[in-house]
Amino acid sequence: MTILTEITQRFAAAVAEAQKQGVLPEGELPQAPIDRPQNPEHGDFATSLPLRLAKLARKSPIQIAESLVPFVLPGGKPDGLIDSAWVAPPGFLNVKLSNAWLQAQVEAIREAGATFGNTQAGVGKSVQIEFVSVNPTGPVHVGHARGAVLGSALANALAAAGYDVAREYYVNDAGTQMELFYESTYVRYAQALGETGEEIPENGYRGQYLVDVGEEIAKEYGREFLDMERTAGVIAIGAVGLDRMLVAIAADLLGIGVDFDVWFREKSLFESGEFDEAMAVLEKAGYTTQRDGAKWFTSTDLGEEKDNVIVRSSGSPTYFASDIAYHRNKLERRGFDHIIDIWGADHQGHVTRMKAVLRALGIDDSRLTILISQLVTLKSGGDIVRASKRTGQIITLADLVEEVGPDACRFFFLSRAAESQMEFDLELAKKESSDNPVYYVQYAHARIAGILRQAAERNVSWDDGDVGLLVDDAELALVRKMLVLPEHIDAIAVTLAPHALPHYAVELANAFHQFYDQCRVVSSEPGDLPIMKARLKLIEAARIALARTLTLMGMSTPDTM
Secondary structure: OOHHHHHHHHHHHHHHHHHHOOOOOOOOOOOOOEEOOOOHHHOOEEEOHHHHHHHHHOOOHHHHHHHHHHHHOHHHOOOOOEEEEEEEOOOEEEEEEOHHHHHHHHHHHHHHHHHOOOOOOOOOOEEEEEOOOOOOOOOOEHHHHHHHHHHHHHHHHHHHOOOEEEEEEEEOOOOHHHHHHHHHHHHHHHHHOOOOOOOOOOOOOOOHHHHHHHHHHHHHHOOOOOOOOHHHHHHHHHHHHHHHHHHHHHHHHHOOOOOOOEEEEOHHHHHOOHHHHHHHHHHHOOOEEEEOOEEEEOHHHHOOOOOEEEEOOOOOEOHHHHHHHHHHHHHHHOOOOEEEEEEEHHHHHHHHHHHHHHHHOOOOHHHEEEEEEOOEEEEEOOEEEOOEOOOOEOOEHHHHHHHHOHHHHHHHHHOOOOOOOEEEEHHHHHOOOOOOHHHHHHHHHHHHHHHHHHHHHOOOOOOOOOHHHOOOHHHHHHHHHHOOHHHHHHHHHHHOOOOHHHHHHHHHHHHHHHHHHHOOOOOOOHHHHHHHHHHHHHHHHHHHHHHHHHHHOOOOOOOOO
């Protein structure tokens, strides 16, 4: 249980008891958020509930708040958790945590270690997150990277909240784009062997990466595919090219700490018969029609503005049709409690139709959440860095990692909400100064590691340190900031918005730096040994909290910088 949850329950119990004793009116009362005041003088937590109850209770907010104080803190004396409760105009009820309880949390964090921050919000529930999932027709570029980082960090946070999490890449290995990729690969392979009569098809793939792939295949297989009948050769070399692209994509993603539990092949939906099953379910439910030689999903029957083609007049299924079978597989065949899709900005218009088709399949559409990852603009020296995949002038993820490093990639891509467009400042990401939040946070971790190392080299053992000596405002402020991490984990489990993590990391690093500026840790004075040991315990706990936050974001935890 987080401290926020405990305080929320304390307030709720106080209200219930006040109602029982006739101090507040009976019945369901309006809810009020529990806030953390910005000003430390206002306590650790505050609620505006008295303001919301004034009209119903026919009392002033101040009167209501004063009547609740004895129920929040019976007898008005510290009870081990709460030190004091008081009223603040115009009707807030504030509470301050006891120092003894805060001090004890240092030991609790040290004991929790790498599990600090874990909660029970999702225990017993399964969730599948499908992200990246770009056509395996070229290397991962920066447009894909944001969704990759978002998905992996969200998966980490949900796992910390107790969910059984599956990370999945949906491999679009069927359809028109793959046919163009196969043709383009065949042409580059043929050209590598001196066949000048082959040309890239219209709308084919022209990037230098495919020239390289063609040369590699030519070197390994010789004329094997050219000696086949052309159609057979294209199919055969396409499979080789596809496998090579998937290996390259996996390696590029692993370079920023993104890995998957499952690589699900679109083709398997057709080979297993699941595609036909999904289409049959739609047809039986009366949500398909034939028009202009094509099969349509009649999404207008479910409130959509237009119907959607699922099988073209040529007989080939659309991407949407494959998605229908794929989502049915996830929710019905594999039975995930909830699934999350992370799509690019160009898929915004597909969200409502995906929800509609689930309803048509008889599936509760609330089990699907679709997050849209907006566009990223790269800037260097104030200038926009442009990219174009089709012309071959692309900024790949590998290029970006080489330029700024994986940690900067992850931190900056996570620093804004997915639905917000963002600018990635390459120059800032490379700075080794406090202006760069990545450097600022990781330097805090390295600094703590250095202090602990220095103490150990002096043969100082702090296991017997007395945390009861931690009474300085900066010391307790650092403890308070550490305790917010589990609350962020619980919040992310609801909002699915991990951008809270980099902001929290900066706040935690700032709390440590402020503490370190005000409180000396390592000292040679014999009389300072007790407080030194207590502070070493404190910063050890801070290192644990910082390391856990960095790990959740998928970043490294350097001990030196």
